[in-house]
Amino acid sequence: MKTPRRLIGALFAGALAALLPDAARAQGNLTVYCSVQEEWCRPMMAAFERATGIRVAMTRRSSGETMTQIRAEAQNPRGDVWWGGTGDPHMQAAQENLTVEYRSPMLDQLHDWAVSQARQTGFRTVGIYAGALGFSFNATELQRRRIAAPRCWADIAQPAFRGEVQVADPNTSGTAYTMLATLVQLMGEEPAFTYLRALHRNVNQYTRSGAAPARAVATGETLVGITFLHDAVTQKVNGAPVEIVGPCEGTGYEIGSMSIIRGARNMEQARRFYDWALSAEAQAIAVQAQAYQLPSNRNAPIPPQAPRFENIRMIDYDFARWGSAEERTRLITRWEREVRAGSR
Structure with missing residues (x-):
């Protein structure tokens, strides 16, 4: 009994893919709304593309503008991930059911303040910097x-x-x-x-x-x-x-945050970006981009120029209420x- 040519082709393609590195095998697209400075958005997206082969379409807007856009697109979401920007609008998006719960396996590598941000929103957002x-x-x-x-x-x-x-x-x-x-x-x-x-x-x-x-x-x-x-x-x-x-x-x-948008068309890629963006390697890109926030991953390098909280008189900011x-x-x-x- 002859094996159909299409089946042979599919088996050959699968075997070839198994031999290729992850970045070469990865396929798909991702749309990211970025709310930090352009100089940090672009190298982050480029590094993720190199690491995974996933093609990223990025739009840069301020936190308030991005929140307005996500709300306007709620019935027909165009974005997958909202990365960066102050945590208050991310918390509001969670409250308005505009984002979804995701418990990343990277949570155990994060500072307590980043995990606390996640818990307060039912894990619909997470801290990425402060x-x-x-x-x-x-x-x-x-x-x-x-x-x-x-x-x-x-x-x-x-x-x-x-x-x-x-x-x-x-x-x-x-x-x-x-x-x-x-x-x-x-x-x-x-x-x-x-x-x-x-x-x-x-x-x-x-x-x-x-x-x-x-x-x-x-x-x-x-x-x-x-x-x-x-x-x-x-x-x-x-x-x-x-x-x-x-x-x-x-x-x-601020606790700068990251959220997955409800109705994301590329959910698998969104979760992959989420996990990657919480890694020490991804957060180290901030230093190259001259972004001097405190990273949320405990193993990420802290730029020596970054303002340290211990040197500033800080209030006990109530994120749950004011967010x-x-x-x-x-x-x-x-x-x-x-x-x-x-x-x-």
């Missing part, structure tokens, strides 16, 4: 204008900095929402909004991206930029005359009404 909030200033311009160096939140709301502060818009930026929630926890809600109205008079621009104010400080476009401190470190490492401040009153922090959809929506709505809409 970074403290603060501000930077252009030392050259400050000296030229003979303005005392700011060391506290209170300093940058003073008249000396009128029109000289940049910060992102919390509607589009997870960084800015972290600032909003930090000040409320640090000062109490009413004093925080009194402060934010005073700070508003000094703001020259609310940017879309949370990292943009650090770049504006580096070029002298603005004197002060409120960002995560690692974004300012990048500018300093590249030679910009900036000084970095962990505010004297205390400050909050909820209700509180996030309420705070941003109040900020829009009482701060952004106010006169300068």
Whole structure:
């Protein structure tokens, strides 16, 4: 009895595939929404493609913009993985059932704060890095204008900095929402909004991206930029005359996160990326990309320039409460009404 040619061909192809390395055998596609800086997104995706052979389509947007996109696409998801960006919108996405549970076998390699982020969301997101909030200033311009160096939140709301502060818009930026929630926890809600109205008079621009104010400080476009401190470190490492401040009153922090989008078309590839992105090798790519966050894998190298939490006065940031959809929506709505809409 003759063996059909198609069967022979299939058996030959299977035998050949078994002899090939994993990267050569891997097939498939993956769509990743990336919410860190472009300079980190691209080498991450390229390294994953090299390691697996899976083709990656990547879109870079801020945390707030990505959350809006995922919500808009809920009935017809186009993305598979959301990688990076502040944890608050990831937690909100989990609460809104926009992401799915996945318990990676890599969890036992992670710091407690990263695993805690996963537990709080029923394992619908996980921490991939952490970074403290603060501000930077252009030392050259400050000296030229003979303005005392700011060391506290209170300093940058003073008249000396009128029109000289940049910060992102919390509607589009997870960084800015972290600032909003930090000040409320640090000062109490009413004093925080009194402060934010005073700070508003000094703001020259609310940017879309949370990292943009650090770049504006580096070029002298603005004197002060409120960002995560690692974004300012990048500018300093590249030679910009900036000084970095962990505010004297205390400050909050982010747990940058990763989630698999509900309805992902490439679920197998999404889980493979998820596991890979939690590895020490993948997280080491941050150093090459001049990203100075603290990695979540205990075995990943920590850049020597990375701001250490032990050197900064940190608050006990309540991620569960301030990452909820209700509180996030309420705070941003109040900020829009009482701060952004106010006169300068």
